[in-house]
Amino acid sequence: MTRVLAAGDHFVLTELLVEALAREVPDGLEISELTLGWPTEPFGRVAEVDEASGSEDQMIEALQGVEVCVTQMAPLTEKVLDASPDLRLFCISRGGPVNANIAAATEHGVAVTYAPGRNATATAEQSVGMLIATTRRIPQTHADLSGGTWRGDYYRYDAVGPELENSTVGVIGYGAIGSRVARILAGFGANVLAHDPYLAPEAFAAGVEQVELDELLSRSRFVTLHARVTPDNKKMIGAEQIALMQPGSVLVNCARGALLDYDAVCDALDSGHLFGAAFDVFAEEPIPVGSRLLTTPNLVMTPHLAGGSKETAQRAATIVASDVGRYLRGEEIANCANPEVLRGRG
Incomplete structure (x- = not known):
């Protein structure tokens, strides 16, 4: 079983992430769930990353024993990476991985994906x-x-x-x-x-x-x-x-x-x-x-709402779930910010 954290929010719902994962990988996943505060609570800078929701301590606790995380806003910082030794794939369901420290993720051997075109x-x-x-x-x-x-x-x-x-x-x-x-x-x-x-x-x-x-x-x-x-x-x-x-x-x-x-x-x-x-x-x-x-x-x-549609949230969940499926099957990931982490894998 592959342990996966679905860390949704009040736009890309946790349940949308879970449903998309179940469609993509019907068997072999043990999914834990976390709902972050955005947009009910504003996003902001968390340690060295921007536009994030939730705290480092919250993510560290949720990522224990987790190999794969799918999220939109969760912060992936050096502190989170240091405390999450099992993490190997961090999928961000937005147009760019701004809430991830890509350099630190690469040093820790964690591949980071994102979802261009979702909105x-x-x-x-x-x-x-x-x-x-x-x-x-x-x-x-x-x-x-x-x-x-x-x-x-x-x-x-x-x-x-x-x-x-x-x-x-x-x-x-x-x-x-x-x-x-x-x-x-x-x-x-x-x-x-x-x-x-x-x-x-x-x-x-x-x-x-x-x-x-x-x-x-x-x-x-x-x-x-x-x-x-x-x-x-x-x-x-x-x-x-x-x-x-x-x-x-x-x-x-x-x-x-x-x-x-x-x-x-x-x-x-x-x-x-x-x-x-x-x-x-x-x-x-x-x-x-x-x-x-x-x-x-x-x-x-308008207050940065242009990408806000039900289809955007659904599409975002589908895109990251698809990359989880590719990862587990040993296939090339579609949108990886640090593909060098995956070279030579499987």
Whole structure:
């Protein structure tokens, strides 16, 4: 019997992890369960890892005698690894293994997997929804009506926004999310430009024009960010890049807060250079009290919820369970952050 810890939370439920494991490996598993506090309790930094839920001591106790752990938010720190000698596989059901110390895991011979693309559909749909909500002022007009005010003045020509059909939309980052956004927008009749320096031309769908970043910004009425953060692209969109955008443009970020200079966006909204902006991610989360984001006009915001769908949670559990099955069968693991740990195995 292989001892497995299913450490779920209130999004990727422990029961979803257990059910996915049972489908993938019907026999031979002894599964213990742990439910962590996120999102009822905020995630945060635990020792040397980020965006984690639960404590080191909690994980150390739960991992005794455990060979495999499947989780979304549990911290895998050097202290946890030192105290968990039986652990060999740590599967994180999110797009990147930010809550794991990969270097320490490698030193301890623990393979770490993750689940890229788990929330691609949900995030793509949210991005397009926020784009439309911004151009049609849906949150603002709903708030006015809820407060008993009928704002007919929003129908003024200078207050209404542009349509997607026949507009040019720039998609920055053409991976699992960006490519879906492009496909959805094409269905609206938009002309889609895309920028992704890591992809070859043949990776872009027919009808999507691959361009350099400055050209995308200058030609697009709508710009939506879907790039991964790297050391080279932090604050890739700042005052200089926003100045290249057409007056009256709309900017959406449902990727990562580090990609954007939020003060520059607030300046552009205050001046009227941008028609609107929509954000699901921020440089600091939660947004601090007194932030300009809370008072800048024509801004639509959600609290890092773009990936939140039932299908995302179900898919996340299925992805990590599949890697557990591959591990136990001696097959190559699909998404391993430190594959060198598994070389020569079995």
